[in-house]
Amino acid sequence: RLQKEQYYSEQHSSLINKAYQTLLNPLSRGLYLLELNGVEPAQETDCDADSVFLMEIMEINEKLAEPENEAILEEIETLIKVKQEELTKEVTAAFERDDLQEAKKLLAKMKYFANLEDKLKNKKIPS
Amino acid sequence: VATRDAVPRQVVDHYENPRNVGSLDRNAKNVGTGLVGAPACGDVMKLQVEVDENGKIVDARFKTFGCGSAIASSSLATEWVKGKTVDEALQIKNTDIAKELCLPPVKLHCSMLAEDAIKAALADYKLKQDPNKEEPEKKA
Numbered sequence: 001r002l003q004k005e006q007y008y009s010e011q012h013s014s015l016i017n018k019a020y021q022t023l024l025n026p027l028s029r030g031l032y033l034l035e036l037n038g039v040e041p042a043q044e045t046d047c048d049a050d051s052v053f054l055m056e057i058m059e060i061n062e063k064l065a066e067p068e069n070e071a072i073l074e075e076i077e078t079l080i081k082v083k084q085e086e087l088t089k090e091v092t093a094a095f096e097r098d099d100l101q102e103a104k105k106l107l108a109k110m111k112y113f114a115n116l117e118d119k120l121k122n123k124k125i126p127s
Numbered sequence: 128v129a130t131r132d133a134v135p136r137q138v139v140d141h142y143e144n145p146r147n148v149g150s151l152d153r154n155a156k157n158v159g160t161g162l163v164g165a166p167a168c169g170d171v172m173k174l175q176v177e178v179d180e181n182g183k184i185v186d187a188r189f190k191t192f193g194c195g196s197a198i199a200s201s202s203l204a205t206e207w208v209k210g211k212t213v214d215e216a217l218q219i220k221n222t223d224i225a226k227e228l229c230l231p232p233v234k235l236h237c238s239m240l241a242e243d244a245i246k247a248a249l250a251d252y253k254l255k256q257d258p259n260k261e262e263p264e265k266k267a
Contacts (some may be wrong), residue, residue, distance in 0.1 A: 044165070055162060058162065
């Protein structure tokens, strides 16, 4: 019976951790909220064609791909943070006025910046 | 490394020796630029074609930021469009790309993104040739 309890505790502990991590991060939190509201998340087969936005993402990616330069990396890090904060505010506003489709669009944009954030983190780790 | 997760040799090849990485002059009248993104995974892909006066694609470049399969798909796409006419290039299907690269089911969407990028580049080229023509709404 002790084993059963232990298993039960592990499952719940794991679920709580997952819930915490999901809610802590604005992107995953937003996507989860969409799910709760019955809105389908962006499908793998979806395709974005917002040229202006994608161009911006491309440019940041290209800068990031250039050889190491402390100053540029810091500049990019700040830019990404600012953009993420802006988008988080906009997503919040969208949810507040129940504009779920707009929230979905904004969360898609946040995904691109989340990827950039990861790439930046990897760049900063000394090899 | 589990065999199930092994990256196909073809994908590794395009990843380690990508063909046609770079940019063409997007302002040139005979250059078409396609810029697409995959919102689910945050991959972004740019594909450009240079078309000669006979409607044949004589050069192509790509820049992709994303997973190895996305890079390989766009690299292969630039290889395949070269030498084709605009209409022939429009026939390239994502299933052909996926087959050539032996993409696993979970990465099939990468080949779809490459097909979207080809179509976007060709649509851009066509629009530049005749800006007064009404273009049908681009598929989102």
